[in-house]
Amino acid sequence: MSKPPCECGEKKISYPNPGFLCFSIRNPSINSVKIAAYLSVEYTMRASHFFLSTLKEAPAEAELVSHRLMLRAGYIKKLGSGLYTWMPLGLRVLRKIEAVVRDEMNTVGALEVLMPAVQPAELWQETGRWDQFGPQMLKIRDRHAREFCFGPTHEEVVTDVVRREIKSYRQLPLTLYQIQTKFRDEIRPRFGVMRAREFVMKDAYSFHADFAGLQTTYQSMYAAYSRIFTRLGLKFRAVAADTGAIGGSGSHEFHVLADSGEDAIAWCPQSDYAANIELAEAVAPAAVRGVAQEAMHKIATPGYCSIEAVSVALNLPAAQLVKTLLVQSGETVVALLLRGDHQLNEIKAAKVLGQEFRLADEAVLRTVTGCAPGSIGPVGLSIRVIADRSVMTMSDFVCGANEEGYHWRGVNFGRDLPEPEVADLRNVVSGDPSPDGQGELALCRGIEVGHIFQLRTTYSAAMSCQFLDEQGQSQIAEMGCYGIGVSRIVAAAIEQNFDDRGMCLPAAIAPFTLAIVPVGLRKSEAVREMSERLYVEFSRLGIDVLLDDRDERLGVMFAEMELIGIPHRLVIGERALVAGEVEYQGRTDLQAQRVSTEGCVAWVLEKLKLR
RNA sequence: CGGGGCGUAGCGUAGUCUGGUAGCGCGCCUGGUUUGGGACCAGGAUGUCGGGAGUUCAAAUCUCUCCGCCCCGACCA
Known part of the structure; x- marks a missing residue:
């Protein structure tokens, strides 16, 4: 199928001259939106009529590459902490991303709506989230002192809409989506639009007669998300995720891979396994525990209070030490054992313990162990002890002696202390076996740009979103929700595509696809004519x-065309023009190439196809 | 909210310790010379020194207070 080379896939109508416009307005087949679009094309695509506002130096507050470049290129202007104006150039990028998202949402049968940004408190009280959501929710009062919030998400609103409409299973499944501004009063907004308080999000919500229906839609959303990020030209990965506070079961995050990402991802190069490190399972080691060789004996470790210090002092790898962490939840104190070189995964630990916890206070720790932090160990403890799986293969290990300045050496389970409970407590590390048994895990960092959940009936039950099934029985709808951080994608894309001159955006999202740069426009009639001709064409x-x-x-x-990230460039200069040529250079090409003036349109179209 | 830092022209900054009435680079305006990689020369405009209060003959500078912003930690698209 031959699509027009326009990125959003929309047909653009071209009008030969402005006089034709008068005629077009009376022509019902051509809507005014397209005419307006045509006009704006005429008046904005000349740099002299556009609004470019670039900076040589980035404002001091910007740390991240994408933030610096977006400010320098004039994509955005800051109004306040976490609040940004999208300038004409940046807005073009945002709109291109929206167009791709819309297209793929429509493709999977989701229907676009636009819900209010301001939402009444009562809805949120129905699900209990008015109090649960916390200070992230911006609460406001109207003139009658009624309570509202500026929507941080729309589960309540959409469920309310649907419960009023849905009567029968025949109306299901139903998926609604919107692209809209959300507000979350982030504790610490940072990195420009990457973590802003006000941001643009696509959120979709699906409703189903049964779980199987939810799973089907979930799968097609998963596929749609993959297509979206592929079309946007991003390197990304879908990873299994923790469902977090939103509730429900079954969830994937979509991460754009970038070193500056705030999330750690474990993935397997040999398979398609990938998971947020919060969730990635550290599988039980295949190794069998060695036989005890040494007798347990006490050694002086004066002032060595960290794994690293003890490891250096004893000239032993940290993997030979056992790290003991005392955590408390309420009144109960539990000891967690990890290999010295491993990190506690608090989410896993909370699941094992069945509740939230924190590191024990020093006073509690002294009461339980009789010593200060730095020398605690599991030997002789009378509290519950849970060891990470990898600790179970250790023999003749070193641990604190519960006596300040002393450690035990040659400690062995079963002999010197009871066999502990075992659980997966740690973060996976690079080189760990993949949980799917297909090789080793690698770690990378990612920017979360999408998240899909199987909510099940968490919200529909709380808000009685019900319908009648084939038997005439009242049933609660199954729900899914699917988010994409549209404005964040702009930043994420830049994090992945830049060089020392500026942005190198994928053609699908660049503010402009092609720059025509005339050399000596005001001097040379030939340059002017050729530039205009190509521009119109x-x-x-x-x-x-x-x-x-x-x-x-x-x-x-x-410098400016490169900074703002235009992927293709034609230079029209007399030098080449006398030979009947113009110069083409891709944004990431090392050198320009001469192309004949007749062939250059076809040449550029070919280049567009390749990217 | 806890810890650290900052606030001087559109942007980047000097001056603050040691009080004497604000300077530089970029950008902007005018004129000229230039014109194949963010030009050069000459002239010029733009500052309630974050706000308020205090100390002082005198405050960008010292004190108090409020506001805003940034960085490090707990939340999330």
């Missing part, structure tokens, strides 16, 4: 072309 082909018709020096034009 590409415009009519539906290509987002920016003609840099400003009276700027060449270096300035190049």
